[in-house]
C-alpha cells in the first residue's frame with residue numbers, strides 16, 4: 001500500500017500539481033492517464049522518491065518493497081542479463097554479494113562463519129534459492145531465450161533490454177510496483193502475457209500507459225492527471241470514460257430529477273458489469289464495479305483533442321491494390337509475395353514480429369522506397385498522408401508551431417490554423433512556441 005499525503009511538485013514557477021492525497025491499495029491496479037507532459041512520469045518518480053522538488057509525504061507499510069521499471073538503458077551494461085533481473089530485489093542481491101565475498105575469503109575465520117550463517121538465514125527467508133530460476137522463468141516468459149541469460153547487458157539490443165528491465169521490475173513480487181509505459185517496444189504476444197500477469201497480481205500496481213486496451217485489461221482504478229489536478233476514479237479506462245461522461249451530461253441537465261439521475265447511473269453500472277469478460281481476473285474487477293456507490297462516479301473535467309478527418313473529395317471504391325510485393329535488407333528477406341486489396345471502408349491492421357518489415361512495407365507504399373519486386377497502385381481518387389515510425393526529421397526545425405503546421409496545409413489563414421491547433425488543445429501563446 002502506498003499513501004500519498006499533501007504532495008506538491010513544482011518546477012521553477014510551474015506547479016505541476018498540489019494537494020494530492022490518495023491511497024493505493026494492495027490487489028488494485030491503478031492506470032495513470034493524462035496528456036503528454038501532464039506529469040504522469042513525474043508522479044511515479046515522486047512516489048519512488050526520485051524527485052527533490054517534491055513536498056509532502058509518501059509512505060508505504062513497514063517492511064514493504066517498492067520496485068520501479070528502470071528508464072536507464074545503460075545502468076546495467078556491465079552486468080549479465082540474469083544478474084540484472086536479480087538486482088531488481090536489491091536487499092536479496094546485496095545479501096548474495098556479501099555471502100559470496102565471505103566464502104571467497106582465503107582466511108575464513110569463526111566470525112566469518114557466524115556472519116555467513118546469519119546471511120544464509122536471511123537469504124533463505126527471502127527464498128533466495130529460487131532467485132535464479134525465478135529470474136530465468138520471467139526472462140523466458142518475456143521472450144529472452146536462455147542463450148542470452150549470461151550475456152552482458154551492453155551486448156544485447158535495445159528492445160531486448162526493455163524486456164530485461166521489465167523482468168527486473170517484476171522480479172521477486174514487489175509489494176508496490178511502478179511501471180511507466182511498460183508496453184513500449186513489446187510485441188502483441190508479450191503485451192498479452194503482461195496483461196495476464198498484472199491482472200492477477202496480488203500487490204499494488206501503478207501503470208502509466210497511453211494504450212487504453214491494455215489499461216482496460218489490467219486496471220481496477222483510473223488516475224487522471226489533467227490541468228494540475230490528480231483525480232482517482234473507480235473502474236478501468238472504459239468504465240471511467242463512459243461513466244464520467246454520463247455524469248457530465250447529467251450535470252449539464254440541471255432540471256433533471258435526482259432520482260432519475262441515480263437510476264440512470266445505476267443502470268449504467270449494471271450494464272457495464274454484465275459486459276465484463278468472464279475470465280478469472282475479470283471477475284474481481286466486475287465485483288468491484290458492482291460494489292461501487294453512485295456517489296463515486298464524478299463528472300470528468302477533461303478536455304479531449306478533436307481529430308476530424310474530412311477528405312477533400314469523396315473516395316472511390318478502390319483504395320489500394322498491392323500485388324506480389326517483396327522487400328529485403330542486405331539480402332535478408334523481410335517479406336515476399338504480398339498481395340492485398342484495400343476497399344473503401346476497410347479498416348486493416350498490419351502485424352509483424354519484425355518492425356523492419358512493417359516499416360519497409362509502409363515506406364514502399366508511400367513512395368519513399370523501391371520494392372524488390374511487385375507493384376502497388378492507389379485508387380484514382382486517393383490522396384495520402386504518412387506518419388513514419390521515425391518521425392524525428394519532421395521536428396528538426398526552428399519554426400513556430402503555427403508556421404510548422406502551415407507547411408502541411410493548403411489553407412494557411414490565421415483563422416484556420418489557429419482553429420486546427422485549438423482542436424488539438426494548443427491555445428493562446430503556445431502556438432508561437434518553437
Ligand SMILES: Nc1ncnc2c1ncn2[C@@H]1O[C@H](COP(=O)(O)OP(=O)(O)OP(=O)(O)O)[C@@H](O)[C@H]1O
Pocket residue numbers: 011016034035036037038039040041042043
Ligand atoms: N526535472 C525537470 N525539470 C523541469 N521540468 C520538468 C522536469 N521533469 C519534468 N518536467 C516537466 O514537467 C512536465 C511533466 O513531465 P512528465 O514527464 O511527468 O510528463 P508525462 O505525463 O509523463 O508525459 P508523457 O506522456 O509525454 O510521458 C513536462 O512539462 C516536463 O517538461
Ligand SMILES: [Mg+2]
Pocket residue numbers: 040041042180
Ligand atoms: Mg511520461
